[in-house]
Amino acid sequence: MSEFTAITEEEFRRLCEFIYRRTGMVFTEAKRYYIERRLVERMSIAGSVSFASYFTRLRTDVDREIERLINAVTVNETYFYREDYQLRCMTNDLLADRLKHKARGETIRIWSVPCSTGEEPFSIAIWLLENWRLVDQYDIEIVGSDIDTTVMEKAHAGVFGKRALMRLTDDLVRRYFEPQGAEIWKIIEELRESVLFTPVNIVDPVETRQHGRFDIIFCRNVLIYFDDASRRVAAENLYENLMPGGFICLGHTESMSRISPLFSVRRFTDAIVYQKATGGPA
């Protein structure tokens, strides 16, 4: 592996501007050392001998380099109760808002997409059971979807390791999981059976339309990987999949406002979320 000098100030700025325009992620001077290290790793793996050639590769997204770079610089580990401020927002504000528009006995539908290995949809389930005081008064349908069927199979199997459960109290682990051996737990059958897992490509309206409309969609940390056109189509598709007045939550570095004019921004105590207009035909 050849040695690289650190990139220059100007090269770093050029990279940051490109990433900001492309994904909305802001890289600041404060994170420069962190980013440079990972950039050098990527340059090495990609076989780029200079920043200029790497940047050309990045700009033209050769071999999905943008996705690879984003993965290298973000913490994309999935675990239970990740970004729980949004779960809090759901039980504190979003559900109350949705109930105003729902008939008695009408099911509440929540979509976790991408669901990856299942931590998110199961987190939603456990959080609701633990924190929503009205949870016994409504039927709640949770759907988890992903384009990657391998991870979805894992999600459906419901088996997790210690890191995935690290933010859960011992009490929650005891009540909702069964130990399977050394530092492996399986989510209890009742919960495992209650989440529906389906494959979906959110850029394909034919696939997204199959899922019907939801009250709340969690679509975290996937839109940043798309190019502009695909991102806009995905936003349109997800808009269609919301009930009027429904909410969509993105990852904390993401902003729907820069992607699409379709949604209104709603600022709640715990989170900023995006809402489809109420009223009018859907």
Next chain:
Amino acid sequence: MPLIRKSSTSPLPLLSGKDDVLRALFEGHAEERWAAARAAGGVAGGVKALGAALCLERDVRVREAILTSLTRMASPDAVEAVLPMMRAEIAAWRTGAIDALRAMQQAAWPYLPQLLADPDADVRLLACEIARTLPGEKATALLCGLIEGESEANVCASAIEVLAEVGTAEALPALERCAARFQGTRFLEFSIKVTGERIRSQTAGLA
């Protein structure tokens, strides 16, 4: 257990059929026009209809859907449907068109030389953005060609903005000459300095 699982759900209705789509595109209310704009890419005569709708549609969301459909098609017809919007009265219509043309990449490239030579300075200014997706050498050649003959400071600024990202060493002489012509215009001096530094620093790296 309040959590329930349904094995299937009714899919959302899909607008289809050429006549229905095209009628809804022009005569429906906003949500219908939006759905029709999304579907129009898939019906015969869709591109022409989308181009016509683009000249009339005032709803921001429907406009976005029209442009997204055209962008996905990325054909010469789709490019030509969007081009007239570069001359629209409303600023957001012009910039929306540029976003779409930039996203259409290769399909829009053949039109660049004539856009960069357009008698209207606003068109030249906007057209620079489209060069952003070109390979560095081609973008540099086109944008430097523009800069050399350009008398409008803001058009030069727009070209330099793109060169800051994609410019190669070939741009340096043209940038120097531009700085000399616009001496005293401090924003341009700044842009040229930054862009020059970026280009020079990349060629000074390890070979």
Next chain:
Amino acid sequence: MSDRKMRVMVVDDAALVRLFYRETLGKAGFIVDEALNGLEALEKVLSEAPDLLIVDVNMPQMDGITFIKTLRRQEPPMAGIPVLIASTEAGPQDFAAAREAGANFYLVKPIDPDRLLAFAAMMCGVAA
């Protein structure tokens, strides 16, 4: 003069323009936040609460004039944030449109840094 640093949000889709603002205003002691279109700016204003906004007119998704009109319809204090428009257009109808929308000042591009600083200082209520 207040000890608190003044916060300026600059809204422009051109990276070099934002960099120019950041350097010019940053050296003068302002904290500079950025957005690249009007929609993103509206969202960021909710969390960043700037003392001043500098807004381009020609942006995708939502142009500067529409942005100001939307901003002025919000609740205070958001509705009252001073706005400086920066635009390539220099006709009387452009100035009038900006004024009607609720802009406080208008600068014609290419921006002169001294005028920028003078206006920013004035609108933030600090000595230039």
